[in-house]
Amino acid sequence: MKLVLDAEQEDLRAAVRKFLADRAPSERVRAVMDGDPGHDPAVWTGLAGLGVLGLVVPEELGGAGAGHVDRSVVAEELGRALTPVPFLASAVLATDALLALDDDGARAELLPRLAAGELVGTVAVAEHGGEWDRTGGDTTAAERDGRWELTGVKTPVLAGDTADVVLVVARTPDGPGWFAVDAGAAGLARTRLTGLDPTRRVARLEFDGTPARRLATADAAAAVDLVADLAAVALAAEQAGLLQRAMELTVDHAKVRVQFGRPIGSYQAVKHGCADMYSAWELAVSVLRHAAWTADHDRAELPVAAALAQTYIGPAAFTTATGMIQYHGGIGYTWEHDAHLFYKRAKSAEQLLGPPSGHRARLADRIGV
Amino acid sequence: MTAVEETGNESAVLQEYRRALRTWLEKHAPGPVAGLSGEEYLRTAREFQAALHDAGYAGITWPREMGGQGLGQAEQQVFADEAAAYDLPLYPFMIGMGMCGPTVVDLGTAEQQRRYLPPLLRGEEIWCQLFSEPGAGSDVASLQTRAVRDGDRWVVNGQKVWTTNAQFADFGALLARTDPDRPKHAGLTMFVVDMHAPGVTVRPLKDMSGRAPFNEVYFDDVEIPAQDVLGEIGGGWAAAVTMLGHERVSIGGRQRARSNPLEFASLAELARRTGAGRDPVRRDRLAELYAHERALELLNVRMRQEAAAGRSPGARGSVAKLAGALQARRAIEVAGEIAGADAVAWDPGDERAAELALAINSAPASSIAGGTNEIQRSIIGERILGLPKEPQVDRDVPFRDLAVGTRRREGDR
Ligand SMILES: Cc1cc2nc3c(=O)[nH]c(=O)nc-3n(C[C@H](O)[C@H](O)[C@H](O)COP(=O)(O)OP(=O)(O)OC[C@H]3O[C@@H](n4cnc5c(N)ncnc54)[C@H](O)[C@@H]3O)c2cc1C
Numbered sequence: 014m015k016l017v018l019d020a021e022q023e024d025l026r027a028a029v030r031k032f033l034a035d036r037a038p039s040e041r042v043r044a045v046m047d048g049d050p051g052h053d054p055a056v057w058t059g060l061a062g063l064g065v066l067g068l069v070v071p072e073e074l075g076g077a078g079a080g081h082v083d084r085s086v087v088a089e090e091l092g093r094a095l096t097p098v099p100f101l102a103s104a105v106l107a108t109d110a111l112l113a114l115d116d117d118g119a120r121a122e123l124l125p126r127l128a129a130g131e132l133v134g135t136v137a138v139a140e141h142g143g144e145w146d147r148t149g150g151d152t153t154a155a156e157r158d159g160r161w162e163l164t165g166v167k168t169p170v171l172a173g174d175t176a177d178v179v180l181v182v183a184r185t186p187d188g189p190g191w192f193a194v195d196a197g198a199a200g201l202a203r204t205r206l207t208g209l210d211p212t213r214r215v216a217r218l219e220f221d222g223t224p225a226r227r228l229a230t231a232d233a234a235a236a237v238d239l240v241a242d243l244a245a246v247a248l249a250a251e252q253a254g255l256l257q258r259a260m261e262l263t264v265d266h267a268k269v270r271v272q273f274g275r276p277i278g279s280y281q282a283v284k285h286g287c288a289d290m291y292s293a294w295e296l297a298v299s300v301l302r303h304a305a306w307t308a309d310h311d312r313a314e315l316p317v318a319a320a321l322a323q324t325y326i327g328p329a330a331f332t333t334a335t336g337m338i339q340y341h342g343g344i345g346y347t348w349e350h351d352a353h354l355f356y357k358r359a360k361s362a363e364q365l366l367g368p369p370s371g372h373r374a375r376l377a378d379r380i381g382v
Numbered sequence: 383m384t385a386v387e388e389t390g391n392e393s394a395v396l397q398e399y400r401r402a403l404r405t406w407l408e409k410h411a412p413g414p415v416a417g418l419s420g421e422e423y424l425r426t427a428r429e430f431q432a433a434l435h436d437a438g439y440a441g442i443t444w445p446r447e448m449g450g451q452g453l454g455q456a457e458q459q460v461f462a463d464e465a466a467a468y469d470l471p472l473y474p475f476m477i478g479m480g481m482c483g484p485t486v487v488d489l490g491t492a493e494q495q496r497r498y499l500p501p502l503l504r505g506e507e508i509w510c511q512l513f514s515e516p517g518a519g520s521d522v523a524s525l526q527t528r529a530v531r532d533g534d535r536w537v538v539n540g541q542k543v544w545t546t547n548a549q550f551a552d553f554g555a556l557l558a559r560t561d562p563d564r565p566k567h568a569g570l571t572m573f574v575v576d577m578h579a580p581g582v583t584v585r586p587l588k589d590m591s592g593r594a595p596f597n598e599v600y601f602d603d604v605e606i607p608a609q610d611v612l613g614e615i616g617g618g619w620a621a622a623v624t625m626l627g628h629e630r631v632s633i634g635g636r637q638r639a640r641s642n643p644l645e646f647a648s649l650a651e652l653a654r655r656t657g658a659g660r661d662p663v664r665r666d667r668l669a670e671l672y673a674h675e676r677a678l679e680l681l682n683v684r685m686r687q688e689a690a691a692g693r694s695p696g697a698r699g700s701v702a703k704l705a706g707a708l709q710a711r712r713a714i715e716v717a718g719e720i721a722g723a724d725a726v727a728w729d730p731g732d733e734r735a736a737e738l739a740l741a742i743n744s745a746p747a748s749s750i751a752g753g754t755n756e757i758q759r760s761i762i763g764e765r766i767l768g769l770p771k772e773p774q775v776d777r778d779v780p781f782r783d784l785a786v787g788t789r790r791r792e793g794d795r
Contacts, residue, residue, distance in 0.1 A: 014683065015687070016680065016683055016684035016687055017684065017687045017688055017691060264767045264768075264769065267769055268768070268769060268770065275770070275773070276769075276770045278763070278767075278769035278770055279769065279770040279771065279772055279773070281756070281759075281760065281772070284759065284760060284763035284764070284769050285756070285759040285760070285763065287762075287763055287767055287769060288704075288758075288759035288760070288762035288763045288766075288767070289759070291701070291762055291763075291766060291767055292701045292704055292705055292762065295681055295698065295701045296674075296677040296678065296680075296681050296701075296705060297677075298684070299677060299680035299681040299683070299684045300673075300676070300677045300680055302680075302684060303680050321672075321673050321676055321677075324669060324670065324673040325673045325674070325677050370666060373665075373666050373669040373670055373673075374662070374665065374666065374669070376669040376672065376673065377665045377666070377668060377669040380646075380650070380669070380672055381650070382650050382653065382654075382659050382665050382668045382669060382672075
C-alpha cells in the first residue's frame with residue numbers, strides 16, 4: 014500500500030492546477046454554467062492536450078498508460094476548481110466501461126477518441142431514484158434481424174444531453190447486456206434535467222426502439238460493479254478536492270474577516286470548525302489514496318475501498334461545504350460568492366451514485382456485517 | 383488486514399527487515415496479557431522489552447551511539463504494523479519510549495543520554511511524565527511546583543496529579559517553576575527526577591473505571607542534582623513543547639490492541655453472534671463505524687509513510703489524536719446499539735461483557751489525556767491553518783501576579 018504521491022504525480026497535480034487557474038477560474042466557471050452546452054469545450058480540449066483524459070487507457074489505445082492514482086489527482090483538481098467538464102462521464106465512466114468489457118472492436122474504435130477528447134462518452138445505468146442496477150433495470154433490449162433495439166428510460170445520465178456516445182446497460186433475454194448508442198440514433202429522446210448543481214449537467218434518456226450495438230462481455234453484471242466502484246473512487250477524488258478548497262477558502266476568510274474587533278478565526282467556535290474541516294480532509298485524502306491504490310494494485314480490495322471512500326468522503330465534503338457557507342455569514346449565502354457552488358456540487362456528488370446510506374449498506378455487505 | 387497490507391511497494395531491504403521481524407515476533411511475542419495480575423504483567427513487559435532490545439528492535443529510530451538502532455521511520459512503520467497483530471505488553475514503557483526518551487535524545491547532555499537511554503531501552507527503568515497539577519492541566523505553563531536552586535542541587539516542592547504509571551516509575555520528566563518573577567512560560571525548567579528520592583510520595587488515584595493507573599505525586603524538599611536539568615534552565619517550556627510533540631504522535635499513532643472491544647471487528651462479531659447485524663439501522667451504524675476507524679488507520683499509515691519520506695508529522699499528530707478520541711465516542715454509541723442492555727448489566731464472571739464495560743468507562747480518557755479535544759483543535763487551527771491566536775491576558779505578566787487554576791489572585795474579591 015502506498016498512500017503518498019510520487020514526484021511525477023505531484024508534477025501532474027501542479028500542471029493541472031496551473032492550467033485550471035489560468036483557463037477555468039471562477040468567472041469562467043460561472044459564464045459556462047449559465048450557457049450551453051453547460052460545460053467548457055475550450056477547457057476540455059486543453060485537458061486533452063495535457064494528456065489527462067486517457068490516464069487509465071493503455072498507450073496502444075491512445076492513452077497514457079498511467080493509472081487510477083494519477084486519474085484521481087486530476088479529479089481532485091477538477092473538484093477543487095468546480096470545473097464544468099464531462100470528465101466523470103467520459104474519462105471515467107465511459108472509459109472504464111470500455112476497459113471492463115471485452116469488445117476489442119469498440120475499444121479500438123472509441124478509446125483513442127475518448128482519450129483525445131474528440132468524443133464525449135457516458136454511461137447510462139441508473140433508473141428511478143438513481144441507484145445503479147446491475148440487471149439493466151426496466152430497460153429492455155430486443156434483437157430484430159440481427160440488430161438490437163433498446164426501450165426504456167435512464168436517469169440521471171451524466172452529460173447525457175451532450176455526449177456523443179452512450180453506453181447503456183439493459184436487460185436482454187439472456188441477462189444484462191451492455192450496448193453502445195450514438196447520440197443521433199433514431200428513437201432517442203434526451204431531456205436536460207434541471208439540476209441542483211449548475212456546474213454539472215445531467216439528462217434523462219428515453220429509448221424507444223432505439224438501435225444499439227451490443228458490446229461483447231464475459232460478465233455484464235460484474236462490469237457494472239467494477240465501473241461503479243471505479244466511479245466511486247473518481248467521484249471521491251473530486252469530493253476530496255472540493256473539501257480541501259472549501260476548507261482553504263474558509264480559513265482564508267476567517268483570517269481577514271473582523272468582527273467584535275478580532276478576526277473571526279480567533280474565536281474558538283470558528284477556529285475549531287476550521288480544525289474539523291482540516292481533520293476531515295486529512296482523513297479523506299488517506300481514504301482516497303488507498304481507494305485509488307487498490308484500483309491500480311489490489312482489485313480484490315477495491316469493492317471495500319470504493320464503498321469506504323463514498324461512505325466517508327461524500328458526507329465529509331458536504332459537511333465542509335455547509336460549514337463554508339456558515340463561516341462566511343451573509344456573504345456566503347449570496348449568489349455572487351462561490352460558497353453555494355461548493356455546497357451544490359457537494360450535495361449532488363453525495364447523491365450521484367446513490368445516497369450515503371446506500372454506500373454504507375454496500376460497505377456493510379462487503380465487510381461481512 | 384493491517385499486518386500484510388504494507389508490503390506492496392517496499393524495497394528489498396525493508397521486506398527483509400519485515401520478514402525477520404515477523405519471524406522474531408512469532409517466536410518471542412508473549413501470549414495474551416489481558417488476564418495477568420499487575421505484577422505479572424509488569425514482569426512480562428520488562429522481559430519482553432529486554433528481548434526486544436537484545437534482538438535490535440528497541441529504539442529503532444534513536445541514534446546508535448545512544449543505544450538505539452539508528453534506522454529510519456520506514457523501519458519504525460514496519461514495526462508498528464507487524465506489532466499490531468499482537469497484544470504486546472508495551473504499555474509500561476510507552477511514556478518512556480514514546481515521550482521522555484525521545485526528549486532526552488533531543489535535549490539531553492551526552493552524560494544524560496549515556497545514563498538514561500540504555501536502561502530505558504533494555505526495559506530496566508520505567509518513566510513517567512510530571513506535568514499536570516491540580517491548577518494546571520490544559521494550561522500547563524501555569525504550574526506552581528517550585529524548584530529552588532541551592533548550590534549544585536535544586537530543591538523541589540509541590541504537587542502533581544493524574545501522573546500515569548508513577549506507581550512503578552523509576553524516573554520522571556518533571557516540569558517545575560524556577561522563576562516566578564518571569565512570565566509564566568519563561569520561568570519553567572525541566573528536570574529528570576528520581577522517583578525513589580526522599581520526599582517523593584506517590585498516591586494512587588482511582589479513575590472512573592475503578593482502576594488506579596494514575597496518581598497524585600507530592601514533592602517535599604526533594605533534591606535534584608544540578609546535572610539533571612533537561613535542556614536549559616528557564617527553557618522548560620521549549621522542552622515541554624518538544625515532549626508534547628512526541629506525545630501526540632505516540633498517542634495518535636498508537637497501534638490498536640487486538641482485543642479492543644470497541645473496535646469494529648469486535649462489535650461486528652458481537653452483532654453476528656446476537657443477530658443484531660440483521661437490523662438495517664445497526665448495520666448502517668456498524669458500516670459507519672468501520673469507515674471512520676479505517677480512515678484513521680489509513681491516516682496513520684499515510685503519516686508514517688510521509689515521515690519515512692522525510693516529511694515530519696509536526697502538529698498533524700493532533701489530527702490523529704483528535705480523530706482517535708472522537709472515534710472512541712462513536713464506538714461507544716454503536717456498542718450500545720449492538721449490545722443493548724447487555725452492555726450495562728451482565729452475569730457475574732462474563733469476561734467479555736466486563737471488558738466492554740471497562741472500555742466504555744475508559745473512553746472519556748482519550749478526549750482529555752495528552753491534551754483535550756478542544757486543545758487539539760486549537761493547535762490544528764493555529765499551528766497548521768495559521769489562524770490568529772486568541773488574545774492572551776497572561777503572556778507578559780510575571781507569574782506571581784496571575785490568577786491560575788481555580789484559585790483567585792490575592793487582592794481579588
Ligand atoms: C487518563 C489520563 C492520564 C493522564 N496522564 C498524565 C500524565 O501521565 N502526566 C501528566 O502530566 N498529565 C496527565 N494527565 C493530565 C492531562 O494532561 C490533563 O488532564 C489535560 O491536559 C486536561 O487538563 P485538566 O484536566 O486540568 O482540564 P482543564 O484544562 O481544566 O479543562 C477542562 C475543560 O476546559 C477546556 N479548556 C481548557 N482550556 C481551554 C482553552 N484554552 N480553550 C478551550 N477549552 C479549554 C478543556 O478542553 C476541558 O473541556 C492525564 C489525564 C488523564 C485523563
